[in-house]
Amino acid sequence: MPDHSLSMAINVEGLRFSYDKQQQKQGLRADLEIGEWQVSAGQHVFLRGESGSGKSTLLNLLAGILTPDSGSITLLGEPVSTLSSRKRDAFRAKHIGVVYQQFNLIPFVSVLKNVQLAAHFGKTKASDVGTFLSDLFPRLELPIECINKKASELSVGQQQRVAIARALVNNPDILLVDEPTSALDANARDAFMKVLIELCKQYNTTLLFVSHDAYLQSYFEQVIDMADLNTTSNNTRAGATS
Amino acid sequence: MLSFAWDSLRSRRKSVLLTFFSLLISISVLLSVEHIRAQAKDSFNRTVSDIDLIVGAPSGQLNLLLYSIFRMGSPTNNISWESFETISQQNQVEWTIPISLGDSHQGYRVLGTSQAYFDHFKYGKKQALQFSEGEAFNSIFEAVIGADVAKALGYKVGTEMVIAHGIGSVSFKNHDYAPFVVTGVLAPTGTPVDKTVHVTLAGIEAIHLAPAALANILKSQNDAATSASLTPSSISAVLVGLESKMAVFTLQRAINNYPQDRLMAIMPGVALAELWQMMGMVENVLIIISVLVLISSLIGLSVMLLSSMRERRREIAVLRIIGASPFTVFSLIMTEAMLLVSVSVLSALGLLSLTFVVLNDWLSATYGLFIDANLMTPNTLSIAAIVIACSAITTLLPAIDAYRTALQSNLSTES
Numbered sequence: 001m002p003d004h005s006l007s008m009a010i011n012v013e014g015l016r017f018s019y020d021k022q023q024q025k026q027g028l029r030a031d032l033e034i035g036e037w038q039v040s041a042g043q044h045v046f047l048r049g050e051s052g053s054g055k056s057t058l059l060n061l062l063a064g065i066l067t068p069d070s071g072s073i074t075l076l077g078e079p080v081s082t083l084s085s086r087k088r089d090a091f092r093a094k095h096i097g098v099v100y101q102q103f104n105l106i107p108f109v110s111v112l113k114n115v116q117l118a119a120h121f122g123k124t125k126a127s128d129v130g131t132f133l134s135d136l137f138p139r140l141e142l143p144i145e146c147i148n149k150k151a152s153e154l155s156v157g158q159q160q161r162v163a164i165a166r167a168l169v170n171n172p173d174i175l176l177v178d179e180p181t182s183a184l185d186a187n188a189r190d191a192f193m194k195v196l197i198e199l200c201k202q203y204n205t206t207l208l209f210v211s212h213d214a215y216l217q218s219y220f221e222q223v224i225d226m227a228d229l230n231t232t233s234n235n236t237r238a239g240a241t242s
Numbered sequence: 243m244l245s246f247a248w249d250s251l252r253s254r255r256k257s258v259l260l261t262f263f264s265l266l267i268s269i270s271v272l273l274s275v276e277h278i279r280a281q282a283k284d285s286f287n288r289t290v291s292d293i294d295l296i297v298g299a300p301s302g303q304l305n306l307l308l309y310s311i312f313r314m315g316s317p318t319n320n321i322s323w324e325s326f327e328t329i330s331q332q333n334q335v336e337w338t339i340p341i342s343l344g345d346s347h348q349g350y351r352v353l354g355t356s357q358a359y360f361d362h363f364k365y366g367k368k369q370a371l372q373f374s375e376g377e378a379f380n381s382i383f384e385a386v387i388g389a390d391v392a393k394a395l396g397y398k399v400g401t402e403m404v405i406a407h408g409i410g411s412v413s414f415k416n417h418d419y420a421p422f423v424v425t426g427v428l429a430p431t432g433t434p435v436d437k438t439v440h441v442t443l444a445g446i447e448a449i450h451l452a453p454a455a456l457a458n459i460l461k462s463q464n465d466a467a468t469s470a471s472l473t474p475s476s477i478s479a480v481l482v483g484l485e486s487k488m489a490v491f492t493l494q495r496a497i498n499n500y501p502q503d504r505l506m507a508i509m510p511g512v513a514l515a516e517l518w519q520m521m522g523m524v525e526n527v528l529i530i531i532s533v534l535v536l537i538s539s540l541i542g543l544s545v546m547l548l549s550s551m552r553e554r555r556r557e558i559a560v561l562r563i564i565g566a567s568p569f570t571v572f573s574l575i576m577t578e579a580m581l582l583v584s585v586s587v588l589s590a591l592g593l594l595s596l597t598f599v600v601l602n603d604w605l606s607a608t609y610g611l612f613i614d615a616n617l618m619t620p621n622t623l624s625i626a627a628i629v630i631a632c633s634a635i636t637t638l639l640p641a642i643d644a645y646r647t648a649l650q651s652n653l654s655t656e657s
Contacts, residue, residue: 065562086567093565100563103556108253109246117246121565166564 009174009206010039010062014071017061030069032057033231041076041173044200044207046217049226055210058229059176062208063096064088076173093121097167097205100178104163107152114151115166122170129169136165140195157188164196174206181216193219247577250557254550258582261546264539265586266593269629272532273622274594278613279525280621283518285612286312289433290510292364294490297321297329297497298479300506304520307513310341310479313351313434317343320476325503329480332496334489337362339481342446342474347405350391352439354446354477360386362483365433375399376426379442382472385422386440389430390603397424405441405449432612444472482507536629540636543582547575547640551647558648568648575644579637580630587626591617 015034032054039045049055060066061073064080067088073081076095080088098104105114115133116126137144140161146154154162160180167175177196181189197219200207209220217223251258290311298306299319308314330338339362342354353359360378364370376399379386387397397403402421422441430436484490490509497507558571598605598615605613 063563086569089562089565089567092563098563104560106557106560109249113246113249117561118564121570 007041008038008074009041009043009076010037010208011074012037012071013074015061015068015073016070017057017066017068019057030232032061034058034071034229035231037229039206039208041206042204043222044197044220045209046220046223047208047210047226047229048212048214048217048223049210049230050212053226054230054232055226056178058226059098059100059178059208059210062174063098063176064092089121093118094123094170095173097170097172097175098177099160099163099167099175099180101180102156102159102183104166105151105159108150110148111151111154111162112147114162115147115169118166119169122172124170132169133165136168136199139199140165141191156183157185157192160184160192161195164192164199168199168203168205171203172205174208175200177207177209179211179213181211181213189216243574243577244581247574247581250574251578251582257546257550261539261543262582262586262589264542265583266589268532268535268539269586269590269626270593272529272536272629273590273617273625274597275528275532276625277594277598277617277619277622279528280619281613282521285432286514286517288366290514291366292362292368292483293481293510294484294487295482295494295497295507296479296510296513297325297482297505297507300504303506303508303513304517306479306506306508307510307517309343310481311434311510313343313353313438317478319504320478321480321505322476322503323474325500325505326477326480328500328502329482329497332493334484334486334493335482336485337483339363340443340477341479341481342443343478345405345446345449347391347403347439348395350388350395350437350439351434352405352441352446354441354443354474356443359440363435363481365431365435369431371431371435372429373426374429376424379425379440379445382442382444382448383422384425384442384445386426386428387424388428388436388438388440390436391439392424392427394603397427399424399426403439405439405445443474443477447472447474536632540633543579543633544636544639547579547637548643551640551643554644555647558644562648566648568645571648572641572645575641576634576637579633579641583630583633587629591622591626 012034013036015032015037016030017032018030020031047055047058057066061068061081062075064083068081071081072079075091078091080091083091105111106117109117112129112133116129119126119129133147134144137147142158142161142165146158146162151159151162160183163180180196181192184192193216196207199205209216293311296306296310298310298317299321301318305315305318309317326338326340329335337358339358340354340356341359343351345352345354357378357380360371362370373386374389375392376386385403391397401424403424404421422445428435482493484493494507494509497505561571561574562568595615595617598613598617602613602615
């Protein structure tokens with residue numbers, strides 16, 4: 001394995017994806033096209049783009065929930081796009097944490113169980129979850145009592161912070177975050193961002209943060225515009241108008 | 243996984259509860275129909291054993307079987323005492339039991355018979371009757387009661403009882419002048435014998451005499467001469483045991499063609515077979531209906547799971563991002579359904595056991611059905627297994643739907 005791929009958390013080459021497979025066959029434009037793109041391990045990247053610019057599609061591809069029509073995605077040196085779906089699911093469970101806009105948690109089970117479930121798929125011992133949460137909750141400014149509450153009983157802001165804990169429980173190498181603050185007010189948003197960046201530093205996690213909110217880019221060392229990344233003609237135009 | 247499925251079911255309590263009741267009812271119906279069917283057959287078949295022929299007045303063979311053995315319905319006509327004696331004297335005949343019916347005591351049938359009844363009557367697997375207390379009657383106004391009669395009425399050896407004419411539980415024509423004394427209580431048999439009061443044929447004759455004649459007899463009780471004068475002129479039926487089973491057809495034909503009296507001889511086995519043939523139709527209809535009910539509630543289960551799929555889209559998306567494979571989502575739905583069905587099956591078994599324990603007496607008293615409350619027979623268990631297998635098949639539909647949802651689910655559930 002070449003050296004540079006080890007330090008590369010994300011490596012995308014010649015990626016092409018369309019939701020409409022018929023359109024793909026006819027050789028018409030794709031929904032997402034990326035020539036070449038790398039993120040090195042431990043970097044915090046802000047990916048800015050309007051809705052419809054393909055950023056959620058990109059996250060789905062990186063998470064291995066969607067597979068590219070052509071091209072390759074290599075994560076941590078593992079060619080994820082060519083793995084079997086079972087292996088991809090296992091890889092995601094172990095190496096990738098995901099926080100998205102809303103509804104990150106299963107509403108009818110307790111917070112603890114939500115995190116334990118993620119731990120179960122990531123092969124982390126359920127007994128470690130308790131200590132993990134009691135360490136993390138004060139820092140997320142969550143009262144420790146709420147681990148036994150149902151997820152649906154928490155406020156949206158609390159749910160989003162629990163989602164960070166859930167995403168970090170397996171000590172993932174890559175954290176994919178999609179518009180996590182859109183349902184939060186300004187204060188909650190700042191608190192959320194601070195603790196997120198802090199934790200990613202502490203866990204040495206590569207962070208890919210997707211948002212349309214340019215205000216948030218001040219937290220990041222690297223900012224990429226989705227319009228520059230996605231070479232589909234449609235999106236270049238959308239990027240130009242914004 | 244199991245506890246997660248349980249939580250998931252609990253979160254949709256209302257629809258799950260309704261589905262549970264629908265399953266509970268349909269599984270109970272299916273199991274009870276099947277159990278009663280098997281038990282009824284069993285209890286009917288065990289009622290009569292080792293009796294080769296039943297002889298009575300010509301009617302249907304079922305009718306004769308029902309009143310002589312099951313104490314259901316009433317004898318249409320009687321046969322003469324001479325016929326009984328003739329039959330008893332046949333070469334091939336080993337023993338005969340005379341039976342005289344038509345009276346009751348507090349709703350329990352009274353059967354006039356002879357000592358031969360206690361010597362030769364058999365039930366189940368050729369088991370003879372046994373006394374749990376006392377002994378057989380040996381004079382006119384003595385009675386032997388079945389186990390259920392003793393239990394229900396609290397009678398013991400020595401208790402005096404009055405026998406009423408007719409077979410209702412309330413009779414206005416009580417034969418008050420003729421009290422019978424209990425001399426024996428039979429051990430439980432699980433057959434109509436338990437519900438019967440046995441007296442002598444002479445006793446039956448005596449209570450039907452005019453009051454004056456009866457008073458005379460009461461005065462001179464146990465007199466050999468009076469016993470002789472009370473020899474009945476007719477009886478309801480005769481149970482016949484043969485020395486050789488080979489003779490049964492010859493004797494049956496001979497009896498059916500007996501010129502001095504109108505007689506009919508039946509073989510209990512043949513009559514029972516005819517009974518089952520008749521019941522077979524009803525049984526099949528009942529089973530088909532209960533299977534249809536079950537199918538409809540399994541469809542209900544499937545519909546419940548399918549309609550929950552829309553609200554579960556997010557839940558499935560969450561499971562997917564934390565690394566659950568589509569197959570895990572599939573098996574989650576299966577687990578939920580199996581959990582629900584298993585709980586329903588167990589509840590149905592519990593409910594039915596309880597119901598049969600409670601209704602046991604009523605069923606045996608009213609319909610002569612002796613139903614074992616123990617449902618853990620191979621028969622019921624295999625039906626339970628089939629139910630679970632069928633629900634697994636019907637759940638495939640929503641589970642596959644969930645699998646597809648899981649495959650297509652992605653993070654953009656922003657809408």
